[in-house]
Amino acid sequence: MSPTTAPAGHAVVIGAGMAGLTIATALSTAFQRVTVLDRDQLPWQAKHRSGVPQGRHVHVLLAAGTQALEALYPGLTDELTAAGAPTGDIDRLRVCLNGHRLARARTGRHGVMASRPLIEAHVHDRVRRDPAVTVIDRREVRGLATSGDRRRVTGVRIGSPGDAGEQTLAAELVVDCSGRGSPLPAWLGELGYVGPPVDELPLDLCYATCRYHVPCEVDDDLMAMVGPMPDKARGAAMMRVEDGSWLVTLAAYGEQPPLEPHGFEAFAATLASDDIYRSLVRGQALEAPSAFRFPASVRHRYEHLGDFPAGLLAAGDAVCSFNPIYGQGMTVAALEAVTLGRLLADGVTPPAQRWFAAVSAIVDQPWGLALAADLALECVQGHRSLATRALNRYIARLHAAAAHDPELTRQFAQVTSLLEAPARLLRPATVARVARGALRRSTPPP
Ligand SMILES: Cc1cc2nc3c(=O)[nH]c(=O)nc-3n(C[C@H](O)[C@H](O)[C@H](O)COP(=O)(O)OP(=O)(O)OC[C@H]3O[C@@H](n4cnc5c(N)ncnc54)[C@H](O)[C@@H]3O)c2cc1C
Known part of the structure; x- marks a missing residue:
């Protein structure tokens, strides 16, 4: 992969969803100008829009996502609360897994319950107030502009939806945040590059x-x-x-x-x-x-590509689209934006290989958790390794034990909300709690 130059000038972000907006905020710390383009008509208030049809459905913001958004937009949680979003300790969640109602656990952490349009509207408002960022709606990105040798992306080809007219918007960096239907693999093919392997x-x-x-x-x-x-x-x-x-x-x-x-x-x-x-x-x-x-859950393995044009990155669902029942997508997008901000603080735009390796490190845990949980379901077709089968048997026992053990609920929530690594659940003390729970269930009352 070719090196990428020091940040300066103009960056273009394709898509004003949660990934595009948060990535724009990270870029604005290093680029003089950031332009976010979306083909949708973007509302000024919390409203459903056709470009994000999933917005009508429950969108859970995991604890790690709340923290990441708060790092990008200090005070956002208070703003959401002031806008009516219910908040409270996680012990006000009623969770039944593997047929067991988990004991309620006090975590001291407050969850924010908000619709997807409300979260996006408040993030959008913060982005609009950033003088370095311009959000332009009703602009469709139709392709990439490149140098003559196609080694470097130099901008995007854009037009208004329904209008054949097209113009080129020049940029030193283009970040694809166009979501699950990202055309990036096809665009790479048109430029003569091999597309990413897909899981x-x-x-x-x-x-x-x-x-x-x-x-x-x-x-x-x-x-x-x-x-x-x-x-x-x-x-x-x-x-x-x-x-x-x-x-x-x-x-x-x-x-x-x-x-x-x-x-x-x-x-x-x-x-x-x-x-x-x-x-x-x-x-x-x-x-x-x-x-x-x-x-399907889909993960594009851009980190495995050896050849990739300079001046081009991707983030959010465009890289990995998770089974939504685990509520991971917005959190992963925000974690990626925080990481991009950290990498840009070094004074250079991360080369594609470094960026996609960093994204892969973020995606690994949620992808692994979701995959293992889906493979516990008989109707899901996929390879179940011995380790996956053993892990799923253990997690089922953990859920049964957590029905009477708030500490197990707390530890499980720490992992599924991406605050701690899954290894947390395999520590000897936790395994012993799970075993004690199984013993309690198998011992008949006197
Ligand atoms: C049914 C469902 C439920 C979900 N529930 C949760 C949940 O509970 N918790 C959670 O964290 N996540 C959830 N997600 C995932 C979450 O919606 C996304 O992961 C997250 O919003 C990040 O998405 P994104 O910004 O990458 O893409 P999107 O939100 O899809 O945004 C992409 C944007 O790009 C624009 N666009 C696309 N192509 C172009 C183009 N060529 N030119 C210009 N603009 C373009 C679109 O108009 C859109 O605005 C759910 C997803 C689904 C499908």
Whole structure:
């Protein structure tokens, strides 16, 4: 891969989703000008938009993501809270995994429950207030401009959606944050480069989401989650959001949860716990459910490419698109932006190889966690190594033990919220707690 020059001049970011906005903030510390281009018409307030159709569905911000966003935008959590986003200790989450309701654990950490449009609107507002950054909507990036020998990207070819006219916007650096449908592998092919190897786990995951009014006396928690079972790949999450309503997302592998109200609630009754169903039947649907289909988790291994044009990077879903039920995408995007800021502080734009190695190091843990959890489901087709099978048996025992052991819930949450490495759960003291839990269950009461 060719070296990249010292940061200066102009950087272009393709896409104003969570990755594009946070990456723009990181770039603005080193580049004189940063332009973010999005083909969508971007709203000024928290509103759904067609370029981010997933925004209608539950979007959990993991603790590591809250920390990363706070590092990029100090005071953001307070702003979201002031805008109505419910916050509270994680012990106000009701979580059922592998059929076990985990004991509530006090962590001292506050979670922020906000809709995806609210989070994006506040981040967008911060970016707009940065004098180095210009966000331009209704501009579609159609391709890359390069030097004559195609070794360096020199800008992007842009046009307005629906208009064939095209112009070139010059830049010293282009960062592709165009999301899961990124055209970057195709653009590389057109320039004569080999595209990245791709790791893919087919899931055929289907979402149905509906907003509900649920009175506080029925449900005073911040969130409830019921995970899928190995032999019944259905789950759900409901989250209280900024307007006081609840966003309820039903998820199933290989089948679409019903999109009409009665079927929607009946589906909730078939989950491993009736926790969510009980709230829904005493609440009231506020809209018709909407659907989303997620065919596969996809990871582009750009870090394995030996030849890549200078002046070009990628981040966010354009590199790795995770199974959404684990709530990792926004957190990973924010962690990548924090890392880019750190690398730029060295005074040079990281060469592609260094950047993609750093991204890969961030992606490894969430990708590994999601893959292992999906492979615990019988309906998911994929290679299960002995280690994966053993790990999934252990995690099922850990969930059973955590039903009576808040400390195990806390440790599990630390790992799944990306604050600690999975090895945390394999420490001797933790393994002993899990074993004691199994012993307690197998010992009949006197
Ligand atoms: C159903 C679902 C639920 C999810 N739930 C969660 C969750 O609970 N928690 C979580 O953290 N993450 C979740 N995610 C993932 C999360 O939405 C993304 O990982 C995260 O927002 C980062 O996305 P991104 O910015 O890379 O891409 P996107 O959000 O897809 O943004 C890409 C942007 O690029 C623009 N664009 C695309 N092509 C072009 C082009 N050629 N020219 C100009 N603009 C272009 C689009 O208009 C869009 O604005 C979920 C995803 C899905 C699908």
